[in-house]
Amino acid sequence: MNDFICNKLKRLTPYEPGINDCAIHLDANESCMELTDEMKRKIGEKMLDLHFNRYPDPLATEVCELFGARYNVPARFITAGNGSDELISLLFGVFVEQGEKVLITEPDFSMYKIYCSTYECKPVILNKNDDFSFSPDEMIELANKEKVRLIIFSNPCNPTGQGISRDDVLKIVENSHCLVVVDEAYMDFWDQSVIDCAPAAKNLIVLRTCSKIGFAAGRLGFAIANSELTDYFRSAKSPYNVNSLTQAAASVFLGEKDYLPGAIDAIKRSRDRLYKALKKLQERYNDKMHVYETHTNFVLVRFNDSKDVCEKLKAFGISVRLISGCLRITAGTEAENRTLIGTLEKILEHN
CATH class of the missing domain: 3.90.1150.10 (Aspartate Aminotransferase, domain 1)
Structure with missing residues (x-):
């Protein structure tokens, strides 16, 4: 076998x-x-209105619009995914060729290393200090020296809980000669996001998820990037990647402005x-x-x-x-x- x-x-x-x-x-x-009982009731009503014989909206338009309204990002710069894990896998497949280098920090989200192996990329490891901090200047220097294709790190970091400032992230983006992916899965609990910069930046992709704020069962994530990168994302993803049940439930979850x-x-x-x-x-x-x-x-x-x-x-x-x-x-x-x-x-x- x-x-x-x-x-x-x-x-x-x-x-x-x-x-x-x-x-x-x-x-x-x-x-x-x-979720509140009222939200669950509304989700149940949404389910009753679904056409189970039809494919879902391939772009998850309503969900992207609701997410964009919450985070002040136009929906045309947003790609919805079946959890941010799908989007991480997708960006490795779309933006990195076999044998090319990807810079990751250690420790960080373990799936980055797994996708390096899956897509046969070469990981370049930036080991963090004993207190789990790292120098943005050191990251920039290592990325440019090794000619990496992509940098990816979580901010704030899973599993350390720590993070680097918005200014430091933008410094990395502006001075690295490669694509920079900032996984902001936990940024709802901090105030150092760079999501607003992604639509205009040439080499920045920001990932977000709904899993940490109450919608883990729905498996819904988003990639935010400029229009060119977004077009590549959308052209490479599966046609109907976010199912109708998730889209219906998410329209309630993201639409409840007070919750x-x-x-x-x-x-x-x-x-x-x-x-x-x-x-x-x-x-x-x-x-x-x-x-x-x-x-x-x-x-x-x-x-x-x-x-x-x-x-x-x-x-x-x-x-x-x-x-x-x-x-x-x-x-x-x-x-x-x-x-x-x-x-x-x-x-x-x-x-």
């Missing part, structure tokens, strides 16, 4: 999403805010409470843990033995993500955060 599998896939280390039966899920960076700002604020408050509680734990157990600053909906924590802490949390019915020798902990509901902190106290007291 292996004779039918390409060597590049045999070498691939797959992305492994957390699948478990824990009662408290704090491992996938989903929103802790459920999203409130939900995002609630997620940020949950994150801030979680961060402060973890920092208080650090004060008590400074020799056992370190909490990193965050601009996302999660907090990264390094423990002396993160794997052991992860397994013990799971035994208590709490799932978190073990990554880069740390635990990435999604901000949950107030009750979930409280249970997590109490459980960590028990674990650290006896470790």
Whole structure:
């Protein structure tokens, strides 16, 4: 059977999403805010009006217009995707030839490396400092020296939670001789977006997603770029990539102008409470843990033995993500955060 599998896939280390039966899920960076009953009712009504025998709108026009209205970007510069993952895969296939170089930072979203392998690109790694920071000047110098075809990084970063300023991102865009892709999956929780610059920039693509702000089930992402890059994106994507059910539900989700700002604020408050509680734990157990600053909906924590802490949390019915020798902990509901902190106290007291 292996004779039918390409060597590049045999070498691939797959992305492994957390699948478990824990009662408290704090491992996938989903929103802790459920949709309102009224929104669910409206989505149900939309479903009743669908023509299930017809293909969806190939450009997801209404959804792009609603997204554009929220983020002040004209819809003609927006491409909708089946999650931003589809768009990341697409840009590797459209803008990078086999054997060409792609600059990625380490640590960062692991799918970038996977797509490098899938499309047989050569990854050029910029290793971050011990505090997970990196120098924009160093990135520019490395990209130009290695003649990379594309730079891609998440800002704020998954999994570190940290980010670089809008000015630093634009410095990279303006001084790099290649395409720059800024994955802003978590930018709803920060204020350093460059999405407004993408339509006019010659070498910038910004990626956004609805998954972190309450629409993970819908798998909906967007690429924002100038008209030429957008045309290439649209010509290369699958004809009906965003299904009608997602488009119908998203029209309600994005169309509820009062819901999203409130939900995002609630997620940020949950994150801030979680961060402060973890920092208080650090004060008590400074020799056992370190909490990193965050601009996302999660907090990264390094423990002396993160794997052991992860397994013990799971035994208590709490799932978190073990990554880069740390635990990435999604901000949950107030009750979930409280249970997590109490459980960590028990674990650290006896470790």
